[in-house]
Amino acid sequence: MTNLSELMSMTGRRALVTGAAGGLGRVMSETLAEMGADLILVDLPDTNLPALAKAMAERYGVSVQSEHCNLEVSDQRDALAKRVLENRGTLDLLVNNAAFVGTSGLQGWSEPFENQTVETWRRALEVNLTSAFHLCQLFTPALRASHCGSIVNIASIYGEYGPDWSLYEGTSMANPAAYGASKAGVIQFTRWLATTLGPNVRVNAISPGGVVRGQPESFVKRYESRTPLGRMAIEDDFRGAIAYLASDMAAYVTGQVLRVDGGWGVW
Template structure:
């Protein structure tokens, strides 16, 4: 469980789930690079984690929708040191405020589909490419892609009835692509780097009460997830606790996929 001397990069590091995963790896001793959009409070989060866990933590501003920004960010990171762990967490999600996104199928736009695939899937592909030479060289090389139950199964639309919520087609398609890319990359980078995915179920974030109640009824463990439910899973996949695990999709979904 000891990650001292190892460095982890987490995209979407200023988000709710990104912060919890960063805190978990920092608690195990990992130094951190937190990547998020310009204007996010990433620097403060990194400084707080560094002070609390006595580690090194830096913030990197990067719009992952832009390939040139991804190139520049990776160059800065690699110039300042190596990398042992890459967590591809950033994504457009169902509540992202995009035009033609959380709409009925006929109103979902092709342009927003392209944007979602660029951030949710293409940027993960690109960052794995950019960082794989460093990950191959460093001990404990591990890539953790954050997928979703909606990359594995279709949505149950009855959960959404009477709410303003939706489930965009590009979200499920991009997460499904990320799952298959995880499997493909695991055999491609083996034996130097392990590649796995964590597949979260729905996380409680103040959704419509009717949705939360229906979701809980639909889930064997009887509740939606909290961010803390993913601490152990990311710690396992990022560390040597999973030294003989690669190409796997770890569902942390309260049993959603077991029905």
């Protein structure tokens, strides 16, 4: 019988994480590094990825490569895959974590439905769904050749459930249609890909609930009252989920959506 430390080990494996400079991306990257994985950190050109990569490499004693890429641009995704595969030629894990979340100042985003624009809708779907499709496609040959290839897509509770608008009353927060629709697409793409790439590559998704990020107190209190565990998530709550799905602990798990939502969806 294989012991747990062997099942959890990612030593010798190479993992690419998009959106690696964000709160969730950084925690997942550090978790994989702690498990022994070599990393490729991917984020936008204006993020200080080299410093982050250096800090992780020094802390965990693994190889950490940084790659700037605007995932909204198809040509940049192509170039990213070429650089990654030319450098070492292998990939064992792809984590599609990057997301277009917009800002309150973005035209056609944080607005009533009638004012949400087609252009902003397209931008959100390009990053949240199309880039995940494209990266999975680009890295499939390497993942198949890995013999332990795995993909973890980051979805959302709003890819499964409609928003409760009472939570947002009196705040400037928004829940645009494009975000939920794109995350729902990620969930179905995960299932489709699991049946398509199996048995060579496992494909699963993590569906996060709301994460504490300085939201208005009124929103937080309403959200907590609607959640069985009585609080919003923190980034550390996702360490176990990525450790499980990325490693051989989940060797017989594919096509699944692991909800890390404090029980949000069980009412």
